[in-house]
Amino acid sequence: MQLSQPLAVVTPTLDGPVLTALALADRAFTTGQLGRVLGRGSEEGIRKVLRRLAEQGVVSAEQVGPAVSYRLNRDHLAAQHIVGLASLRSTFLHRMEQKLAGWEQPPVYAALFGSAGRGEMRPDSDIDVLLIRANDADEVVWGRQVDDLVEVVTRWTGNDTRPLEYTVAELRRSGGEPVLRDVLRTGVTVVGDRSWLGRRLRERTV
Known part of the structure; x- marks a missing residue:
């Protein structure tokens, strides 16, 4: 869709x-x-x-x-x-927010980006989701949650779902990769605060 x-x-x-x-x-x-x-x-x-x-x-x-x-x-x-x-987009975002809020280990920040974030989707477009997890999150639990999200979002929409994952530490070391800058410019925040993401992308490890 x-x-x-x-x-x-x-x-x-x-x-x-x-x-x-x-x-x-x-x-x-x-x-x-x-x-x-x-x-x-x-x-x-x-x-x-x-x-x-x-x-x-x-x-x-x-x-x-x-x-x-x-x-x-x-x-x-x-x-x-x-x-x-007509309200399917807002319904989708609400469902996403509820789904992520119910995670055993919720993300620190989550956003739609790419064509879904910009409002330029084609019927066969992927749904790109940025997921930032805490540094101490359990990888097994986190991985299970992400796999479930991918399956559920694809059932909701019929589109392939593509998660992009970082820990908070990895985000700081990213040096502001272009895809993350794209999230900051045109992404749609689902969990967290966009200004938090902006601050982390400006940080540099010594």
Whole structure:
């Protein structure tokens, strides 16, 4: 799946991004406004999608001067399911946070990075996860937890899950490897504090 295009799990057409935008923003849009939000699709293509959805009652249309504005009809029987699908990214992050918080030996810091962090996933993209463990963490317990996370996240999403692991000491010796700098710039923190990671990457062992 694509965390940034969650409705692609049920429709590969422009309907998915249109419904996602309407579901996540409880406001009305003209076709031009929606086109600027989406950054894709022609205004005529978006208008056709909105008209089709309005015919189904999923979208409400209102004439405002010379323009027509559209919003998700949240009283529609399908609305709660559309909102649920549109919110898959936040649902995924919440599940990840809960999963890691339940570990016997939780990470000091964890984040999504790569295309999942940047919101640029393709259907076949990996889900890259940075996991920083305490220096004294039991390696057997930690390894079992990571293996379970990989299996569970792949079941949740259908995507391969790729953990990148460091101890706190290894992080300090990393010298700010490019992949870690990428996490700092575009990663999505799941556990811990991004400023903590930034400080550790600036540290150097004597």
